[in-house]
Amino acid sequence: MSASGALAHKHIVLGLSGGVACYKAADLARELVKAGATVQVVMTDAACRFITPVTMQALTNHPVYASQWDGREPNHMPHINLSREASAIVVAPASADFIAQLAQGRADELLSLLCLARPIERVPLLVAPAMNREMWAHPATQRNVAQVRADGTTVLGPAAGDQACGEIGDGRMLEAEELRDELIAFFQPKVLAGRDVLVTAGPTFEAIDPVRGITNHSSGKMGFAIARAAAEAGARVTLVAGPVHLATPRGVRRIDVTSAEQMLAAVLPEATLHEIFVATAAVADWRPAQAAGQKIKKDGSGQAPTLAFVENPDILATVAKLPPGDRPFCVGFAAESHDIVRHARDKLARKGVPLIVANNGPATFGRDDNALVLVDAAGERELPPGDKLSLARALVAEIALRCPRRAA
Numbered sequence: 409m410s411a412s413g414a415l416a417h418k419h420i421v422l423g424l425s426g427g428v429a430c431y432k433a434a435d436l437a438r439e440l441v442k443a444g445a446t447v448q449v450v451m452t453d454a455a456c457r458f459i460t461p462v463t464m465q466a467l468t469n470h471p472v473y474a475s476q477w478d479g480r481e482p483n484h485m486p487h488i489n490l491s492r493e494a495s496a497i498v499v500a501p502a503s504a505d506f507i508a509q510l511a512q513g514r515a516d517e518l519l520s521l522l523c524l525a526r527p528i529e530r531v532p533l534l535v536a537p538a539m540n541r542e543m544w545a546h547p548a549t550q551r552n553v554a555q556v557r558a559d560g561t562t563v564l565g566p567a568a569g570d571q572a573c574g575e576i577g578d579g580r581m582l583e584a585e586e587l588r589d590e591l592i593a594f595f596q597p598k599v600l601a602g603r604d605v606l607v608t609a610g611p612t613f614e615a616i617d618p619v620r621g622i623t624n625h626s627s628g629k630m631g632f633a634i635a636r637a638a639a640e641a642g643a644r645v646t647l648v649a650g651p652v653h654l655a656t657p658r659g660v661r662r663i664d665v666t667s668a669e670q671m672l673a674a675v676l677p678e679a680t681l682h683e684i685f686v687a688t689a690a691v692a693d694w695r696p697a698q699a700a701g702q703k704i705k706k707d708g709s710g711q712a713p714t715l716a717f718v719e720n721p722d723i724l725a726t727v728a729k730l731p732p733g734d735r736p737f738c739v740g741f742a743a744e745s746h747d748i749v750r751h752a753r754d755k756l757a758r759k760g761v762p763l764i765v766a767n768n769g770p771a772t773f774g775r776d777d778n779a780l781v782l783v784d785a786a787g788e789r790e791l792p793p794g795d796k797l798s799l800a801r802a803l804v805a806e807i808a809l810r811c812p813r814r815a816a
């Protein structure tokens with residue numbers, strides 16, 4: 409999903425400490441700039457042995473700082489000036505030694521000095537560890553990581569996988585795009601902190617025989633954007649997805665299903681465990697009454713087979729009828745081609761849900777942008793056209809306003 413503009417007006421101090429993962433920091437700088445941030449790079453001596461300041465300057469369009477003795481600042485205090493201007497300081501890669509410096513509050517290089525000198529309540533610090541798995545697992549490193557977390561630092565990753573040293577395990581730095589998305593998520597308001605959100609997304613596929621079926625054009629993009637926006641807002645998110653080819657948003661738990669019946673079977677036990685249910689899936693209204701066990705063959709008679717259909721269960725309406733103590737706050741979607749608001753209002757009553765989000769189905773299926781109208785008992789509210797992720801964030805804010813916390 410496009411990140412363009414997601415970091416507009418953010419000024420990021422990107423710190424590099426020594427490690428092979430410095431090569432990924434070049435990509436990260438590019439991703440942050442492409443997302444609209446201004447990026448000021450600060451490098452340790454060790455980082456300068458892995459990648460040159462020239463590369464980082466060229467990618468960010470800003471001269472790099474690598475020494476506290478740098479005389480370019482009129483007051484000769486780069487640690488003060490750089491840290492005061494930052495929306496956030498991101499250290500990627502953060503080496504084991506650098507994390508140890510942070511844990512101890514040491515300040516013998518410009519980067520650790522400015523981390524220590526930053527106004528702690530106003531300038532957040534995020535670190536992306538990168539090191540050999542034994543170094544990561546060492547009790548000293550784990551102690552230091554626990555300490556920097558306790559001091560309010562956000563630790564991003566590390567991931568597990570192949571390491572430059574040839575070993576396999578925990579300690580890989582997250583990829584540039586993952587770090588960019590973590591930073592974008594970090595800046596989102598935590599309007600659903602600690603809440604549990606269940607989302608359905610995508611089409612369903614109803615089998616006719618082992619090789620054929622009926623489905624629809626839903627791409628799943630809106631539902632995946634809602635799952636991501638809810639996770640960014642601090643929720644624990646479960647996403648029940650029909651057959652789509654989309655990456656799972658970071659931090660989201662995903663359950664893949666194919667048919668409407670499978671979707672219902674996946675949703676029902678989860679629904680009672682979640683406070684909010686957003687039914688974005690374009691569930692097929694009907695399924696073949698009987699899926700043939702074998703491929704239906706042409707018999708040469710010129711006669712097409714007759715298919716009988718039965719109605720699928722209505723997942724949203726079923727969840728909306730759960731007893732009040734078990735029932736999540738239910739949000740339905742209405743993808744219509746005409747009379748959008750009228751149909752949405754009908755659905756509000758028919759499904760017994762407090763909020764229906766209406767959109768123009770044919771105009772939005774498969775696209776990255778959309779326009780939404782929120783229809784509830786109080787009236788209608790338009791969310792103006794935008795990309796699906798921005799709309800999803802706006803919708804999540806609206807849901808947070810309307811959804812009271814369930815009594816414990």
Ligand code: C5P
Binds near residue numbers: 691722724725
């Ligand atoms: O009934 P209709 O498809 O028009 O309603 C759309 C809303 O109901 C969406 O929120 C959709 O996810 C949900 N729905 C469902 N189960 C169905 C049909 C629709 O959950 N069988």
